[in-house]
Amino acid sequence: MNDPKAAPKYEAIGLRILWMLVFALVWQVAQFLLGVLVVVQLIYRLIYGAPNLGLMNVGDSLSQFLAQIGRFGSFHTEQKPWPFADWPAPRAPEGEAAHSVPPAPHPVRDEEPKL
Secondary structure (H helix, E strand, C coil): CCCCCHHHHHHHHHHHHHHHHHHHHHHHHHHHHHHHHHHHHHHHHHHHCCCEHHHHHHHHHHHHHHHHHHHHHCCCCCCCCCCCCCCCCCCCCCCCCCECCCCCCCCCCCCCCCC
16 A cells, blocks of 8 residues: 555655745746836836846846746746756847947046146
8 A cells, every 4th residue: 555656756746836836936026026127127218218238138037037937837847947047047139229338438547646
């Protein structure tokens, strides 16, 4: 009656259910943060005429993180998302070019300080 092969599988699924519940809560927080980021990016776009590259990169990484949670939760993969895996690297933008600010010129420095 006690099949030793069935016990580890049951323990593994129990642990996976626990992780799925934890990642479901993380999903809610990350989804809210992505929504805030979208609104901030929209406001930035309206003000400057182009999206912010930093926000684009964070948004892409965050959306890939949400996709990792979805793949883990739907049993598509056994790989748990961050912090158990590396944080997803942002991909190259495919849409509108980002707003760029030219670097400020360096001031010319004298060899001796002026008194």
